[in-house]
Amino acid sequence: xxxxxxxxxxxxxxxxxxxxxxxxxxxxxxxxxxxxxxxxxxxxxxxxxxxxxxxxxxxxxxxxxxxxxxxxxxxxxxxxxxxxxxxxxxxxxxxxxxxxxxxxxxxxxxxxxxxxxxxxxxxxxxxxxxxxxxxxxxxxxxxxxxxxxxxxxxxxxxxxxxxxxxxxxxxxxxxxxxxxxxxxxxxxxxxxxxxxxxxxxxxxxxxxxxxxxxxxxxxxxxxxxxxxxxxxxxxxxxxxxxxxxxxxxxx
Numbered sequence: 001x002x003x004x005x006x007x008x009x010x011x012x013x014x015x016x017x018x019x020x021x022x023x024x025x026x027x028x029x030x031x032x033x034x035x036x037x038x039x040x041x042x043x044x045x046x047x048x049x050x051x052x053x054x055x056x057x058x059x060x061x062x063x064x065x066x067x068x069x070x071x072x073x074x075x076x077x078x079x080x081x082x083x084x085x086x087x088x089x090x091x092x093x094x095x096x097x098x099x100x101x102x103x104x105x106x107x108x109x110x111x112x113x114x115x116x117x118x119x120x121x122x123x124x125x126x127x128x129x130x131x132x133x134x135x136x137x138x139x140x141x142x143x144x145x146x147x148x149x150x151x152x153x154x155x156x157x158x159x160x161x162x163x164x165x166x167x168x169x170x171x172x173x174x175x176x177x178x179x180x181x182x183x184x185x186x187x188x189x190x191x192x193x194x195x196x197x198x199x200x201x202x203x204x205x206x207x208x209x210x211x212x213x214x215x216x217x218x219x220x221x222x223x224x225x226x227x228x229x230x231x232x233x234x235x236x237x238x239x240x241x242x243x244x245x246x247x248x249x250x251x
Contacts, residue, residue, distance in 0.1 A: 002088050003058025006031045010063075012044055012104075014070030020044035024066075030054055031061060034078075043072040048110065050081060055094055055121060057086030062095040067104035067133075077110040080142075080236075083151055085118035092121045098137075102130035112140035112192075112236045115174060119151030124158075127197070131162040131225070135199040138243060142236040143173055143191040150174040150191070159197055159226065166226045167197060187232055190216070192239040196229040196247055203227060213249060217242045 006029030015021040019042035027033040032049040039045050048063065055061050067073050083092060094113075100106050108127075115121060129135055139157065143150035152174035159167040171193070173181045180186055187193060198208075207221040217231035229246040233239035 012073040013068040055092040058090035083119040083121035098127040100133035102132035105134040115153040140194040190232040
């Protein structure tokens with residue numbers, strides 16, 4: 001099997017002075033990590049920079065993030081990730097693995113993933129949190145560039161709190177995906193889909209109420225200290241507006 005293999009690793013720990021240090025910030029190949037200016041409240045900030053095009057067919061990318069007790073970390077990306085067809089027809093894979101300790105906090109806020117025509121990408125995100133951890137995780141997926149049919153995109157998101165699954169969902173879209181993904185019960189005519197996962201200890205005893213947040217967005221409580229916002233929109237710009245508005249309203 002051909003393709004590029006690359007793994008980026010981040011480890012954030014409390015520095016004992018009210019801030020967060022990054023003893024591990026490693027990346028290779030097309031994945032480059034850059035630390036940016038610290039945020040308020042001792043938050044460390046990291047940006048993932050794509051040094052090459054991709055992922056292409058056959059590529060295997062992974063990002064591993066560990067947040068220790070008392071640490072606060074925000075991870076973003078410099079630009080959208082574009083899944084492209086490669087010289088082979090092999091599926092590309094992109095795996096995100098997140099581990100947040102008790103008292104740790106992570107904001108995982110990458111730019112959108114765009115599924116270009118002819119691509120075939122499988123994305124898997126696993127987030128494991130201790131009962132006292134906090135998480136804001138955003139996923140945005142755009143099916144095709146402007147005026148373009150999408151590639152095939154399969155996305156799975158698994159979130160566990162204290163070893164218990166609070167969310168395990170998968171969506172497949174594009175050519176070869178199970179029928180119905182573009183029907184009225186799923187995306188219809190929309191070509192951008194996204195979600196926010198919010199994990200906060202206070203949600204355990206005070207779950208958020210389920211409600212519609214606007215045209216195309218809804219908020220629902222999950223089992224345990226978590227909530228989920230799902231949204232669909234005609235394009236990535238309107239999807240981001242829906243998710244930003246939802247986050248501001250829940251906060």
